[in-house]
Amino acid sequence: MSALTNAIDILRCFSTTRPDLSFADVQVLTGKPKSSTSRLLRSLRDCGLLEQDPHSRRYRPGLLTFELGRLHRAHDDLIATAERELRDVCARTGHTGYIAVLDGYQQVVLRIVPGSNPLRVVNPPGQRTPAIITSNGRAMLARLSDQEIRARVPLDYPKVPGNSPQNFTELMARLNEIRRSGISDAADEAIEGVGSQGFALASGESGELIGIAVSYSVQATTELERANVRRELGAMAAKLRRMTGDPLGQTIEQLAGLAS
Amino acid sequence: MSALTNAIDILRCFSTTRPDLSFADVQVLTGKPKSSTSRLLRSLRDCGLLEQDPHSRRYRPGLLTFELGRLHRAHDDLIATAERELRDVCARTGHTGYIAVLDGYQQVVLRIVPGSNPLRVVNPPGQRTPAIITSNGRAMLARLSDQEIRARVPLDYPKVPGNSPQNFTELMARLNEIRRSGISDAADEAIEGVGSQGFALASGESGELIGIAVSYSVQATTELERANVRRELGAMAAKLRRMTGDPLGQTIEQLAGLAS
DNA sequence: CCGTTTGTTCCATTTTTCGGAACGTAGTGC
DNA sequence: GCACTACGTTCCGAAAAATGGAACAAACGG
Missing domain, CATH: 1.10.10.10 (Winged helix-like DNA-binding domain superfamily/Winged helix DNA-binding domain)
Structure with missing residues (x-):
């Protein structure tokens, strides 16, 4: 050592x-x-x-x-591009936006876009959270290969809130659902009463992987409103994937080979 | 090593x-x-x-x-207090405010308060500048003992812009002037066409030392306006010194002994 | 004044680091 | 195809630094 x-x-x-x-x-x-x-x-x-x-x-x-x-912020291209799009969405929906990266089995918040709605920003930049209990955390995990996921999640599966996947099998089911739909969601997990939807974005050339999410109060939003968020996110994801050359469908390791 | x-x-x-x-x-x-x-x-x-x-x-x-x-930002008390006051002054004068600390003979920008005037922010947080060519840099140096200053400034005096002190003797003269007046100023030094005024603030209990400055375009301000900035800074300095227990007149080493 | 807490210094042993040289690996010009 | 060069990694014995137990020091409390 x-x-x-x-x-x-x-x-x-x-x-x-x-x-x-x-x-x-x-x-x-x-x-x-x-x-x-x-x-x-x-x-x-x-x-x-x-x-x-x-x-x-x-x-x-x-x-x-x-x-x-x-200086770390200089590391931009992908994040700055995503942040610009996220700002638009947050301005339209009024909700709070997050950009995060994966580090081991945790996610780290990189950027926040405060919304106009009165939901306080609860995760400041630098905040670490287990990726398995957040929408964009799971979205990022879903982009890894199954063996990579298994390697990252601790062997004794951590204690998580009730709405989160309770064991590795449930987690994989949830990730597969994300792989199908392209969008991930969460409700009442990391924070009581807060829901979020997110997706992961990979850069075609650098192999970077980031998570983008919008969060809102579950009580203060209607089903209709959440469906709208989903549409907005879907559109943003499509646009960003075109812009960044995200090779959706491939796992990240297949691209770059550089595990963090 | x-x-x-x-x-x-x-x-x-x-x-x-x-x-x-x-x-x-x-x-x-x-x-x-x-x-x-x-x-x-x-x-x-x-x-x-x-x-x-x-x-x-x-x-x-x-x-x-x-x-x-x-996390470094958590290190607040002194800086947060100063930032609040600086915001008020910047809102009233429209100019840009800076808070910096001393590291060796350089200063590092910690916080910026953008003004409403169209002068672009030129020194982002984290920016390093030789302390001898900025107003708050010199203000901070002036709070050190003469031997501390001599130890910090490189032996072969650096090449500096025309308006800055050209050698150690000129520097000391300038610092003594600051010690008398309590306020430091600069014009056309680090950046062409930009002037600034500043002062140093020490914390009575922690021995920390920060520099607070307001910068503006030399061309776009009148002598009268700059005199107003000076009044504002003087008032802010007096208020902050009361709030933080700044033991003006003592050098920093005498307080804490912890040289950086 | 003694016991406790808190942190520093000492020093012999173990472990890294150091850096020159040899060894890849592309890319480039011819 | 082949030397040549830019760029980086790996090897390995010598040298230097980290390690951690124990003694030491300082501040605090009763």
């Missing part, structure tokens, strides 16, 4: 629910001896990857991560 | 002007042998700090930096 690996393990302890950590927190979360934790935290702080609050002595991601994180 | 140091050296090669790099770019910029570069890039990619475009094979900051960069 290299020094870099250990450093990354520390960095991965930080999340939206734990934006800053004390020495002890890090030690518990990583399970490393005190001496190693001490040395690593100092290194990470000295190099700018972490900052330490002089008062509370707690650690948080540093200036360098801020700078690099901004 | 540890593995982490080398990794950081690679990460620091990325910037707004160079958001992605090829293998060769990295090798030239770091001056390391090919084998080391190869191994390190692979490690960084595997751990998520970098991504590699499957097509162009170029590297860019990865998903992990995006996530951590978002």
Whole structure:
């Protein structure tokens, strides 16, 4: 286990629910001896990857991560294109739009398009959620080969909300349904009372895969309205697939071979 | 030189002007042998700090930096407070506001408040600029002790625009002027035709130091308007200094001792 | 003043890293 | 078809760094 690996393990302890950590927190979360934790935290702080609050002595991601994180946005083409289209749809429907990517079996929110409806934005950019309990998460999974999916989902299937697939078999059934229809949906899963519909978009040339979704309050929308969202998404998906050369039908590995 | 140091050296090669790099770019910029570069890039990619475009094979900051960069924003109190006040001033004056921090002898833009005037935002968040050629950069430097300043400015004084201090003596004269007046200004320095005024704000309890500035087109503003900006900034500075317990008059080292 | 919590430093051992050189692998010109 | 070059990866012994247990230090609480 290299020094870099250990450093990354520390960095991965930080999340939206734990934006800053004390020495002890890090030690518990990583399970490393005190001496190693001490040395690593100092290194990470000295190099700018972490900052330490002089008062509370707690650690948080540093200036360098801020700078690099901004640069990550440059990675555009596919995302920017999708975001433009998503803005149109959100403006028309009033709902909130999300763009996310897959990382392991989790999805990470990259962009948000706030809607005009009074549903609060609940997943800020950077938020991680198990892909199996969101509409665009499942949409992305559905684009992978069955063996890739099996490799990503933890062996002991995680505890999920009632409306989500409760085991691997149910998950695969749901993914196959998505593969047929091209659109994925969810209701009352990650968040009580919130529903969403989404689809996955792959880039023909880069092999990237992103999920695009629109979310809304289940109570505050009618069946008719949700059908309209579905139409909008279908149209957006068709348009984006043409624009990006999405080779629908092939799994992502067949294209690029670069598993994340 | 540890593995982490080398990794950081690679990460620091990325910037707004160079958001992605090829293998060769990295090798030239770091001056390391090919084998080391190869191994390190692979490690960084595997751990998520970098991504590699499957097509162009170029590297860019990865998903992990995006996530951590978002978390850096949580580091708020001082910045959020300042941003709120800055928004008010920008709304009243129509100019663009900046909040930045010092890193070595450079400043890094943290927040931008776009104004209503048609001056384009030229420094996106994450942008690095030598602190000696900006108004808030100099304002922050002026809050350090003379020896700290000397330690930060490179020994061979950098080549700077005509209106900026041309050598260390001129710089110190300018900083002393800022120390007297509390407000710093710049015109036609970092960007042709753009002027700005700013000040530095320190937090009494955390010892943090940030720079706050308002920038405008020199041609499109009158002397009277700039005097108004100065009044606005003076008022904002006074208010913020009360709110944050800024111990004006002391250098930052005397407070916290934590040099970045 | 002693026990606890919290974090740092020491140091011998183990593990990585380092970097020169050899080894692929395309692409390019002739 | 063949040398030539640009670009990158893998190998391997020497050298350097990480590791973690234990001693040490500092702050806190009672």
